Amino acid sequence: MSLLLTTSNVDIYYGSKQAVNKVNLAVEKGTVNALIGPSGCGKTTFLRAINRMHDLTPGARVEGQILLDGQDIYSAGVDPVEVRRRVGMVFQKPNPFPTMSVFDNVVSGLKLAGMRDQKALMEIAERSLRGGALWEEVKDRLKSPATGLSGGQQQRLCIARALAVEPEILLMDEPTSALDPASTAKIEDLMTELKKVTTIIIVTHNMHQAARVSDTTSFFLNGDLVEHGQTDQLFTSPKDERTEAYVTGRFG
């Protein structure tokens, strides 16, 4: 295993309000890492810092250091667009581009980057849709509108779209919270496959989901990273009494 992402003393502010305090976290390549904690504890705020999404939020500010493969993604001269290619994101609600076909959704990032070779685009679309466990369901309707897919299929399409540009990290912000149990199970199964090609950081409200899918878990409370560890250890023998209270359902 090798370290892929390291955050050092990361503070995040919205105006004068501090939402994340001095977070130090190390993520190994090829793992699934869950961020858990009660509503408003800063999970999403921290996740969005990892691909410079806060650049787009007026008043938001990130301090400290986030190293991706040894490079500080906030240092001068680093292009945020390139950071977002290296660090993809899947949101709570599936958000395929509504006017585009299934195929065009998957290859949209590559086309934007200037790729025109149809054969290469088709190969990447197939590989990405297979990666998103969606190929068999859509291979005969690649030119149909993406909005014709079910919610669960749309979310797997968004995963395929993220995979098409070969991200080193895939951020997932409660990716199954808008889905039914069968679609949720498909995406949970998929995560185990995805870590062969990328590294996942997932925000989830669902502790059972964190326990099922992740290798490590980080417990956040009031903007602090209270405890980080191997998922089994964190759920069965937490070191901090606040973690124990949360994982045993005493609050949150």
Ligand SMILES: Nc1ncnc2c1ncn2[C@@H]1O[C@H](COP(=O)(O)OP(=O)(O)OP(=O)(O)O)[C@@H](O)[C@H]1O
């Ligand atoms: N754009 C924003 N402007 C101002 N404050 C914000 C903004 N986004 C989030 N916050 C605040 O920052 C804190 C952390 O919010 P965040 O969404 O990161 O929490 P969370 O743990 O992801 O919560 P949830 O589980 O409910 O999604 C909260 O107090 C929230 O109100």
